[in-house]
Amino acid sequence: MTGPQIARRALLGTALAAPIIRPSFAQGSDPYIIGTLFPMSGPNAEYGSLFTNGAALAIEHAAADNMLRRPMRIQAEDTQALPQQGVIGMTKLINVDKAHYVLVGFTSVSKAVAPVADRGKTVTVNGGAVGPDLAGLSPYFWNVIPLAHLETQAFIPFLMQRNLKRIALVYVDDPLGDAILGLLRTELPKAGGTLAGTFSIPRTAQQFGPVAARIRQARPDAVYIASFGAQQAQIIKGLRDNGIRTPLVGYSALSIPTVTAMPEAEGVIFTSQKFDYTGGSEITRRFAADFKAKYGSEPGAYNANYYNAVRLFALLAKELEAENATVDGENLRRTLLRVREFDLVGGKGRFDDQGNMSADIQVNEIRGGRVVPIA
Amino acid sequence: MLFLQLLLQGIQTGALYALTAAGFALIFGATRIFHFAHGTAFTIAGYVFLACWRIDQPVLGALAAIAAAVLFGLGMERFVYRPIQRHEGSFFTVFVAAFGVAVVVQNLVGMIAGRGFASVDTSLSMAEEVLPEIFLAPIFWVAISVAVVLFAALSAFLTRTHAGVALRALAQNPDLLRAYGLSSNRLSMLAFAVGSAMVAPAAILTAMTTGLNEAVGHHVMLISMAATIVGGVGSLRGAALAGLMLGVAESVALQFVDTQWAEGVSFLVLFAFIIFRPSGIFGVAQTR
Amino acid sequence: MIAYAANLATIVAIFAILAATLNFIVGYAGIFSVAHAVFFGLGAYAGAQVALLLMPDALLACIAGAIVAGGLSLCLALPALRVRGEYFVAASLGLQMMATTLFSEAKAFTGGIGGLVGIPRPTLFGIEVGVLPLALVALALILFLTARLQRGAFGRTLQSVRDAESAAEALGKNVAAAKTLAMAFACAGAGIAGALFALHLSFVNVESFTMDQSVLVMAMVIIGGTGTLWGPVVGAIILLSLPSGLAFLPFIPPTEVGAVQQIIYGLAMTLLMIFRPAGLVGDLSKGRATS
Numbered sequence: 007m008t009g010p011q012i013a014r015r016a017l018l019g020t021a022l023a024a025p026i027i028r029p030s031f032a033q034g035s036d037p038y039i040i041g042t043l044f045p046m047s048g049p050n051a052e053y054g055s056l057f058t059n060g061a062a063l064a065i066e067h068a069a070a071d072n073m074l075r076r077p078m079r080i081q082a083e084d085t086q087a088l089p090q091q092g093v094i095g096m097t098k099l100i101n102v103d104k105a106h107y108v109l110v111g112f113t114s115v116s117k118a119v120a121p122v123a124d125r126g127k128t129v130t131v132n133g134g135a136v137g138p139d140l141a142g143l144s145p146y147f148w149n150v151i152p153l154a155h156l157e158t159q160a161f162i163p164f165l166m167q168r169n170l171k172r173i174a175l176v177y178v179d180d181p182l183g184d185a186i187l188g189l190l191r192t193e194l195p196k197a198g199g200t201l202a203g204t205f206s207i208p209r210t211a212q213q214f215g216p217v218a219a220r221i222r223q224a225r226p227d228a229v230y231i232a233s234f235g236a237q238q239a240q241i242i243k244g245l246r247d248n249g250i251r252t253p254l255v256g257y258s259a260l261s262i263p264t265v266t267a268m269p270e271a272e273g274v275i276f277t278s279q280k281f282d283y284t285g286g287s288e289i290t291r292r293f294a295a296d297f298k299a300k301y302g303s304e305p306g307a308y309n310a311n312y313y314n315a316v317r318l319f320a321l322l323a324k325e326l327e328a329e330n331a332t333v334d335g336e337n338l339r340r341t342l343l344r345v346r347e348f349d350l351v352g353g354k355g356r357f358d359d360q361g362n363m364s365a366d367i368q369v370n371e372i373r374g375g376r377v378v379p380i381a
Numbered sequence: 382m383l384f385l386q387l388l389l390q391g392i393q394t395g396a397l398y399a400l401t402a403a404g405f406a407l408i409f410g411a412t413r414i415f416h417f418a419h420g421t422a423f424t425i426a427g428y429v430f431l432a433c434w435r436i437d438q439p440v441l442g443a444l445a446a447i448a449a450a451v452l453f454g455l456g457m458e459r460f461v462y463r464p465i466q467r468h469e470g471s472f473f474t475v476f477v478a479a480f481g482v483a484v485v486v487q488n489l490v491g492m493i494a495g496r497g498f499a500s501v502d503t504s505l506s507m508a509e510e511v512l513p514e515i516f517l518a519p520i521f522w523v524a525i526s527v528a529v530v531l532f533a534a535l536s537a538f539l540t541r542t543h544a545g546v547a548l549r550a551l552a553q554n555p556d557l558l559r560a561y562g563l564s565s566n567r568l569s570m571l572a573f574a575v576g577s578a579m580v581a582p583a584a585i586l587t588a589m590t591t592g593l594n595e596a597v598g599h600h601v602m603l604i605s606m607a608a609t610i611v612g613g614v615g616s617l618r619g620a621a622l623a624g625l626m627l628g629v630a631e632s633v634a635l636q637f638v639d640t641q642w643a644e645g646v647s648f649l650v651l652f653a654f655i656i657f658r659p660s661g662i663f664g665v666a667q668t669r
Numbered sequence: 670m671i672a673y674a675a676n677l678a679t680i681v682a683i684f685a686i687l688a689a690t691l692n693f694i695v696g697y698a699g700i701f702s703v704a705h706a707v708f709f710g711l712g713a714y715a716g717a718q719v720a721l722l723l724m725p726d727a728l729l730a731c732i733a734g735a736i737v738a739g740g741l742s743l744c745l746a747l748p749a750l751r752v753r754g755e756y757f758v759a760a761s762l763g764l765q766m767m768a769t770t771l772f773s774e775a776k777a778f779t780g781g782i783g784g785l786v787g788i789p790r791p792t793l794f795g796i797e798v799g800v801l802p803l804a805l806v807a808l809a810l811i812l813f814l815t816a817r818l819q820r821g822a823f824g825r826t827l828q829s830v831r832d833a834e835s836a837a838e839a840l841g842k843n844v845a846a847a848k849t850l851a852m853a854f855a856c857a858g859a860g861i862a863g864a865l866f867a868l869h870l871s872f873v874n875v876e877s878f879t880m881d882q883s884v885l886v887m888a889m890v891i892i893g894g895t896g897t898l899w900g901p902v903v904g905a906i907i908l909l910s911l912p913s914g915l916a917f918l919p920f921i922p923p924t925e926v927g928a929v930q931q932i933i934y935g936l937a938m939t940l941l942m943i944f945r946p947a948g949l950v951g952d953l954s955k956g957r958a959t960s
Contacts, residue, residue: 047488047928052497084930088876089784094680101673117786118872139783179641179773180782206641208770209782212591212600215390216632217640222514223383236498236594243500243592248390249508249516264497415755464943471946472755473701477891478942480884484935488928599880603762610759645770652763655748655756 037079038323038333040065040316041105043095043115045087050112050235052264053308057111057134058082059301060312063293066300068320075327078316081105089118100126106333107319109312113137113181120147127335131318133311136258137182141362146335148342148361150315150350151307154182157257157277158189160367162197164381165228170253172202174226176217176241178233179206186232186257202226209237214244221250228252234259239268246270261306261370261377271372275380278307280366281352282379289317293351304376314350321348382514387632393521393590395628396528397583399621401601402608403535404579406620408454409609410552411572414462415472417479418453419605420598421486422577426450427584427593428494434501434588447581454577457482458570483598491595500592501585520589527582532621538575539617548572552615607651613660626650675801679869681909682804683862688889688901689811690858695887696896697819698851699831700749704761705886707745707768708738708859709866710878714778716864717785717873727791727803730864738860739853746852750845765880772875784874791868800869807865808902811858816898818854827851892941894948903950911937 040061044054058080065078081103083095092115099105100122108123110116111134120143123130129146136154140147165173175190177183183206190201203224205217221229229252231241238260245254247270254271258278265271283294283305293313297305305313322341323333331337339361348355355363369381405419426446433442461478505523508516539545551568580601587593605620608627612619627647634646687709694700712734719726719733748760772779779785790797818824826847829837838844867873885908893904911934941949 047491047496047931051491051928052495055496089872089874090680090870090877093870093872094677097673097676101671101676114782114784114874114876117784117874118870121787121871137783139786178782184781184783206639208641208644208773210600211644212597213394213631213643214591215394216387216635216643219383219386219390219516220635220640222516236496239498239500240592243506247506247508247518247590249510262497264499268500269502409755415758461939461943465946468946473695473758473887473895474891474942474946476758477888478939480888481935481938481940481942485932485939488931488935492928603766606759607763610756614755641774642770645767648763648766652748652760652767655752655760655763 035076037077038074038107038319039081039099039103039105040078040319041096041099041103041108042080042082043085043092043099043108043110043119044082045112046082046084047086050087052262053087053111053134053235054084056262056306056308057109057312059297060133060305060309060314061109061316063297063300063309064313064316064320067292067296068317073320073324078320085112085115087112087115089114091115092119093122095119096122096126096130100128106323107131107316107338109133109315111135111308113140116140116147117143120144123147129319129335129338131315133315134308135182137180138185139181142360145339145361148357148363150318150355150363151258151311152279152363152365152367154257155185155189156364157367158186159193161255161257161277161369162190162193162199164369165255166197166199168253170228170255171199172225172227173199173230173255174203174205174221174224174228175201175230175232176205176207176221176245177231178209178237180209182234183232186230190230207233207241209233211237212240214241215248218245218248218250221245226252228255231256231260235262236264238262239264239271242274243268243270258307260372261308263303263306266306266372266377267375272374274372275369276372277367277369278377279311279352280368280379281305281307281310287349287351287353289349290351290353306377310351314352314355317350318342318348318355321345384633384636386515387636388629389515389517389521391629391632392625393518393524393628394632395625396524397586398604398608398628399624400528400531400583401580402605402612402620402624403532403617404576405602405605406609406612406614406617407535407548407579408572408576410615410617411548412458412462412551412569413472414458414466414569415476415479416454416457416462416573416576417476417602418457418482418486418598419577419580420600420602421483422450422453422598423580423584423587423601424486424490424593424595424598425453426581427588427597428490428499428595430581430585431499431501431588431593432494443581443585446585447578450577450581450584451574454573455570458573463566483602487595487598494595496595498592498594499588501588503589506589518590520586524586527586531579531582535575535579535617544568544571548575604647607647611651611654675799677910679799679801679804681906682801682808683866683869684886684889684909685902685905686804686808686811686862686865687859687886688893688905689808689815690855690862691886692890692893692895692897692901693815693818693858694851694855695890696900697824697831698827698848700848700852701754701758702745702749702761702855703758703880703883703887704745704765704768705855705859706878706880706882707765708742708856709863709882709886710768710772710873710875711741712738712860712863713867713873713878714772714785714863715860717788717867718778719864720788720791720868721785725789725791725868727793727798727800727865727868730791730868731803731807731861734860734864735857736860738863739857742852742856743849745856746849749848749852762880765883769875769879772878779875780873782875784872784876785867786872788867788871788873790871800865804862804865804869807861811861812898812902814854819898823847823850888938890948892938892948894950897948897950900948900950904948907949908934 046054085092096119108130113135124144256276260276429449430442430446508518608624612623715737716730716734889904894900
């Protein structure tokens with residue numbers, strides 16, 4: 007993908023799109039379109055509603071605060087977490103709905119739509135997938151979630167401190183699992199631990215009894231789970247049912263209700279972005295209180311991340327409205343790089359040159375169906 | 382020791398596979414209908430049981446699960462397969478129609494019961510160390526005894542009762558059966574009812590062990606079909622044995638290969654059988 | 670809007686190639702393969718690797734895709750020569766499942782689940798081209814070849830194999846060669862579709878080559894009408910534009926959009942099979958092709 011080609015494509019794109027875009031500028035009250043590319047059906051649909059909930063609450067808050075002159079509206083496209091569906095949805099969002107900002111989750115979908123975002127100069131934000139290969143896909147592809155290697159890195163000292171030295175890794179062999187495998191392989195020995203065994207599983211695997219038998223042979227102090235979605239719940243139940251009593255640990259993908267609500271998940275320890283819902287900033291507390299009022303459950307990291315993604319848009323667009331500048335990809339990016347630090351749920355979110363957010367990491371434990379920060 | 386543990390786990394999984402496979406084999410053998418929505422009956426039964434369990438009605442749940450599976454099987458026979466077969470649809474047409482139903486039900490279940498993982502929370506599935514390094518859950522014994530009892534009942538039904546014998550005859554020569562004045566329509570409804578009922582116990586036990594999701598039917602379907610072919614079409618015993626074998630192979634394979642290959646093993650077995658012994662374990666050599 | 674339509678048209682054209690080639694073996698040779706996505710995937714990976722390692726020449730990528738997919742079609746030809754009907758469907762399902770595992774694990778060739786990223790835009794003799802015209806040309810070529818082959822001696826041999834294999838053999842037709850050739854042609858076509866798909870998306874991973882995809886292509890053939898020239902194309906257009914068309918309906922709650930789409934799509938498949946099993950185009954032609 008070389009420079010001149012992108013430029014040519016983009017020129018062609020704007021030339022075609024221009025006559026259609028222009029009329030909509032006349033009406034100042036037209037909503038800002040926040041496109042979403044989430045799985046709304048299929049096995050990962052649970053994430054789709056989690057992501058949407060967070061984004062919807064941010065829109066309500068922005069409207070209540072009169073942050074922007076124009077309202078925001080969600081335009082949902084179902085990806086089923088599949089790349090091909092993602093590209094179709096993304097071209098529709100850019101060309102038909104004229105989305106100002108697109109929210110995306112899932113590594114493979116993100117990677118597939120990033121070139122489209124790049125050509126259409128439409129800011130696309132990931133708040134769900136944490137594969138380290140998502141950094142720097144395009145100037146218009148940002149991450150409002152600390153990528154997985156940051157989480158695992160911050161986790162290792164905690165494991166050592168808890169005297170969990172021998173770690174067995176159950177992982178799906180995708181870029182995310184690979185990254186965690188690589189990190190544990192190099193960083194664990196440095197910190198004084200060992201990688202006792204690695205167990206790659208297909209994404210569609212459902213039976214974990216036999217895997218549990220193999221894990222028991224490795225005699226680990228803790229089992230690290232690097233999967234996502236409903237499969238995590240199946241792994242946890244499969245391991246616990248089949249005689250694995252050692253602590254189960256993992257990363258932020260574990261913070262979904264399917265996992266936290268199951269009795270077998272009691273005591274599971276995982277990292278996530280730092281959120282202090284009771285003692286944190288005013289924005290954080292308001293988010294937590296209103297989320298609970300609206301959806302009747304404690305917010306999870308994903309709710310917060312997509313709330314943050316939309317809040318980030320509102321903050322950037324507010325700056326642009328004040329300058330009387332157009333709210334488009336180029337201006338959003340310019341403003342992001344100028345401001346760099348934003349008040350978001352969980353505290354300050356800092357963005358690097360590529361548009362990746364870094365934030366503090368906390369360690370959580372699942373206790374009685376709730377996620378409790380422990381370090 | 383690992384081998385014994387894997388073998389026992391494989392038997393537990395295999396017993397459930399055997400039940401669903403026998404149901405599929407019964408339907409396919411008797412009616413020649415490639416019941417691709419067999420896994421869907423499994424999904425429905427599992428979720429019906431789950432709903433009843435959550436309101437503390439396990440016995441009612443089990444009955445309701447069986448009833449739901451039977452009703453679904455009958456509905457498929459009456460409203461989907463029979464109209465298609467009336468104009469001599471190819472088996473491929475049947476396959477597509479059933480797949481459409483599977484897609485519809487999967488999404489309806491997702492909308493109604495919620496998407497993602499759901500399981501029945503019971504201590505039955507909690508394994509204890511029975512021998513050094515060997516963990517077994519009480520559900521192991523439940524699964525085995527349910528499978529044994531059901532197979533005994535099924536073979537008694539097929540050999541001792543009038544309807545059962547007629548079903549076997551339907552599999553062998555439908556024209557002759559018609560000549561004797563028996564209604565093949567009613568018999569194929571019977572095949573669907575019995576075959577679909579067989580998935581309910583497996584669905585309930587699966588809800589307790591590995592848990593359910595709305596797409597669980599796909600896997601069930603693939604395994605049932607593979608077992609039917611490996612066992613030899615027309616042979617219930619073959620399908621059940623092959624189901625058991627696939628479960629064991631999937632589990633014991635972990636002794637020899639890395640974990641990610643476990644699922645591939647079942648299908649390698651299937652592929653090898655089709656190429657080298659297409660008639661299956663118990664099947665008669667077919668001139669197809 | 671134009672870019673959106675062009676993107677959709679490209680996808681439709683690529684899937685029409687897939688459906689047309691599958692129809693060639695299903696409709697004319699009676700080989701019911703549920704593993705077409707495997708060859709689609711092989712072509713996609715081969716095309717992507719050529720574009721990534723050598724040069725992004727579309728013709729070269731398509732040829733590589735066709736050779737790899739056509740060559741490996743022997744994997745499927747082998748069971749096709751031994752068994753028919755349900756047995757073959759099961760064999761192809763087995764192949765499909767094994768291929769999915771292999772695609773996820775053979776990282777050097779496929780990039781694993783992470784897939785291959787940054788596939789360059791295609792060129793033709795050094796000039797950058799869009800995928801849409803390429804896909805349309807390939808589709809036209811494949812339809813033309815299908816029509817020619819079907820009317821020629823080869824097509825008649827195939828049809829005799831489909832309708833009465835033993836009789837064809839008794840008449841001295843080389844059944845094995847005919848079946849193997851038909852498979853190679855269809856799979857090579859799927860390979861070309863794969864290469865174009867890779868160049869169009871600039872990203873491929875195993876999720877595009879699963880059983881669901883195979884079944885979708887199969888549904889296109891069946892809904893359009895097996896054994897007809899235009900049926901698969903019609904099927905591809907309908908099945909691919911159905912979800913996109915539904916996405917324009919505003920009254921469906923956003924969280925249920927996907928589920929509703931899938932339900933309509935499933936229902937359409939079932940109802941069509943019950944009330945119009947010959948497919949939408951089927952009745953226009955001489956008669957039912959499948960037995």
